[in-house]
Amino acid sequence: MRVALFLTCVNDTLCPDTGRAVVRLLTRLGVDVDFPMAQTCCGQAHYNTGYRRQAEPLAVRYADVFREYDAVVTPSGSCAAMVRELYPRLGRRAREEGRGESLADALAPVVPKTFELTEFLVDVLDVTDVGAYYPHRVTYHPTCHGLRGLGLGDRPARLLRAVRGLELAELPGAEECCGFGGTFAVKNPDVSAAMGADKVRAARSTGAEVLCAADSSCLMHLGGTMARMEAGMRPVHIAEILASTEEEPWG
Incomplete structure (x- = not known):
């Protein structure tokens, strides 16, 4: 292939x-x-x-x-x-x-x-256990395009649950938009910022160290919001978690 x-x-x-x-x-x-x-x-x-x-x-x-x-x-x-x-x-x-x-x-x-x-x-590839190791408490945000456009369903969660050392925490209001929406964040900054703050507060309530998603644009938006709110969390793309092993550096 x-x-x-x-x-x-x-x-x-x-x-x-x-x-x-x-x-x-x-x-x-x-x-x-x-x-x-x-x-x-x-x-x-x-x-x-x-x-x-x-x-x-x-x-x-x-x-x-x-x-x-x-x-x-x-x-x-x-x-x-x-x-x-x-x-x-x-x-x-x-x-x-x-x-x-x-x-x-x-x-x-x-x-x-x-x-x-x-x-x-x-x-x-018909695989959910990719041999990853990531010893952190993680919560997953399903981004709008993945959730509604592609219908990813539980695929990301199945992959994350198979990662050794990872504790997956359920995100309250997971299906709500983070507020980025591409140029929506530029044209409607106050609404976008409020939506992002709601998402970060929900993520922080899980006690997770890491907020994970499958779209870097949403993670960029949420990462900036977390920094401003001093949330004590990090945005990490799911690819970086799945690529981590005991032999390779992980963040």
């Missing part, structure tokens, strides 16, 4: 350790991971802000870069949801506007083979 890592803009710019963790984890599981250097943005930010036509060239580039792979794995529920949910919409809208089938045809091959990391582990 030819597998490619789609790192995403946020991880490439701000959270490169998350991408390294994905490669370390998949390599440990016997997967040979390629990183095509031609990858760029999936177009999610443009699409979600109302610039649909500007997102189209980025979607076509994504399809071109990853077309030859059997699976594309990304440590981002939101970007995986962009490909799986919104690329088909881009194709349909182009067809409705009389621009032919070319866009839909270009995007269709990559849609079913793009996976968020926990989906790939559980559904494709």
